[in-house]
């Protein structure tokens with residue numbers, strides 16, 4: 001399973017882009033017209049659904065950013081900086097139960113997962129790599145001369161993303177050559193970073209995608225050299241597409257204006273009765289301990305007055321695949337969903353907003369918004385050559401992989417993509 005972060009459905013057919021590896025796979029396998037992702041259409045919940053087949057209501061990873069009411073602080077899933085695990089059964093759990101190996105390089109939400117014997121989670125801090133990457137693998141990569149001591153810095157800076165992705169691929173090639181797993185998970189980041197920074201279809205994004213395609217080609221070459229290409233099924237997909245950004249709303253500034261948040265000169269909060277966790281085209285609004293009874297209504301009115309912003313109350317959460325509010329949870333009191341062109345941040349001051357990188361494209365919006373649709377293709381043993389799928393759902397990916405592996409994911413919320421599979425009931 002190769003996730004090319006931010007690979008929107010429209011890139012694969014762009015005639016001005018040379019993508020020999022991706023198109024070669026598409027030609028000998030199956031592809032979807034578009035993959036509808038989940039809400040919010042951000043990286044950490046999407047990747048968790050890709051390996052569980054369940055929505056955030058079940059797996060508990062509700063956003064890149066949430067507020068942890070129990071801990072009383074904002075919580076970033078982003079960068080795997082916390083101990084919160086996946087609350088649902090994963091593909092790697094089922095494989096381990098059968099005594100089979102999973103390897104994972106740069107896949108979100110794998111910190112501390114001992115069911116993955118060869119595991120380098122997706123981090124930004126070198127210290128976390130050193131602490132949580134599987135020790136034998138890490139040592140072997142260093143001994144092979146790979147600069148694993150730079151994984152953190154290369155992951156933390158968008159401009160160095162091509163080196164991060166190269167290192168991810170090299171780690172995968174090492175694992176394939178030494179301890180070939182039953183399931184390999186890989187995640188490349190540069191296309192996502194360059195779309196945020198330079199725009200959808202920008203020269204930088206297009207360069208990035210060609211680089212990702214070249215890495216995929218190198219992976220295919222490695223499999224061929226190991227004699228494994230004909231026996232390996234490949235799934236390549238994005239976790240979401242992108243929408244352009246024209247208007248930015250710094251929502252915690254508005255919370256301050258409502259008198260529900262106060263900061264000192266250094267930006268530390270001196271009063272926090274409400275907080276908004278920005279997730280790009282979505283935002284989570286929390287009334288916190290000590291908030292006045294009117295806080296939610298006032299925020300609903302304030303945010304609902306913004307053009308192109310939909311305010312969603314808890315009665316609609318189940319339909320979005322999100323859990324009902326519960327004491328001490330990460331579940332917000334309100335959710336904001338943005339139209340195309342609108343972007344939310346959690347910046348609480350103009351200074352903080354000015355100091356942050358300016359994204360010209362983003363995601364997180366409702367998955368029904370067309371440009372948020374991701375690419376999906378698969379090829380190899382078990383896959384019907386030439387199968388043209390229409391729009392598929394992201395929750396179908398994990399049960400499809402499970403079927404290919406001959407395992408079950410009983411909790412999966414969608415059926416496998418039987419029309420793309422050989423020997424499957426149709």
Ligand SMILES: [Zn+2]
Nearest residue numbers: 005006043239
């Ligand atoms: Zn992503």
